[in-house]
Amino acid sequence: MILHTLNRSPTESRVYRQALAAMGPDDRLLLIEDGVQGALPSLVRHFGELEGRLFALREDLEARGLAGRCAAEVLVVDADGFVALTEEADKTVSWF
Amino acid sequence: MQHDSVETAGELLIILRHAPHGSSWLREGLDAALVAAAFGRQVTLLFCGEGVTALVAEQTAGPLGQKGTQPTLEMLAMYDIDTLLVDQQALDERGLTAADLLLPVRPLAPPQLAAALAAHPLVLNF
Numbered sequence A: 001m002i003l004h005t006l007n008r009s010p011t012e013s014r015v016y017r018q019a020l021a022a023m024g025p026d027d028r029l030l031l032i033e034d035g036v037q038g039a040l041p042s043l044v045r046h047f048g049e050l051e052g053r054l055f056a057l058r059e060d061l062e063a064r065g066l067a068g069r070c071a072a073e074v075l076v077v078d079a080d081g082f083v084a085l086t087e088e089a090d091k092t093v094s095w096f
Numbered sequence B: 001m002q003h004d005s006v007e008t009a010g011e012l013l014i015i016l017r018h019a020p021h022g023s024s025w026l027r028e029g030l031d032a033a034l035v036a037a038a039f040g041r042q043v044t045l046l047f048c049g050e051g052v053t054a055l056v057a058e059q060t061a062g063p064l065g066q067k068g069t070q071p072t073l074e075m076l077a078m079y080d081i082d083t084l085l086v087d088q089q090a091l092d093e094r095g096l097t098a099a100d101l102l103l104p105v106r107p108l109a110p111p112q113l114a115a116a117l118a119a120h121p122l123v124l125n126f
Helices: A015-021 A033-039 A058-063 A079-088 B025-038 B049-055 B070-079 B088-093 B110-119
Strands: A002-006 A028-031 A054-057 A075-077 A091-095 B012-016 B043-047 B083-087 B106-108 B122-125
Touching: A002 A015, A002 A033, A002 A079, A015 A091, A015 B110, A028 A033, A028 A079, A033 A054, A033 A058, A054 A058, A054 A079, A058 A075, A058 A079, A075 A079, A091 B122, B012 B025, B012 B049, B012 B110, B025 B043, B025 B070, B043 B049, B043 B110, B049 B083, B049 B088, B083 B088, B088 B106, B106 B110
Parallel strands: A002 A028, A002 A091, A028 A054, A054 A075, B012 B043, B012 B122, B043 B083, B083 B106
Antiparallel strands: none
């Protein structure tokens, strides 16, 4: 399993499509930095088929006032959760 | 040596996602590939998205004489970097075919992209 991180919003950059295209069926996606905007209910559809494998970083959500505004299907993790996800993955690939 | 499947490919996969000239990302990625190869790593390159334009034949230096990346691509064989994977969809989107490219490549259909990432223990994204 690969942990993919994405730090760009789907409204601002199409890189999320490259990330999705490169993801295997068990891979996970963690939204960080500006990427957490993709966790908003109106934008989460861009990550359609990732149910249970889509994460967003709490610290970056909080910094942007978005912590309470995430779509229900997004799994919110803090920095320790990020570490745990990294440990569980074979490797990490960043998309930026 | 051309590998038959992405599963038998090298240890390090370098993904190149940026076009030549517009930024230094492509050059940085190629530099990383050459350095890794010089240290004996088996390197695979994957040209993705806008990165496929790096392979278009007949590129030149920039209008102000800025160095292009074509000379570096032509050196890859000397470093035994000969597995060049290309995102077929990105070629299609740009109306490019293998005949437009300066080096022989292996086009990958969308499902094979994930397999390529999974098959390499190390992945660097540029």
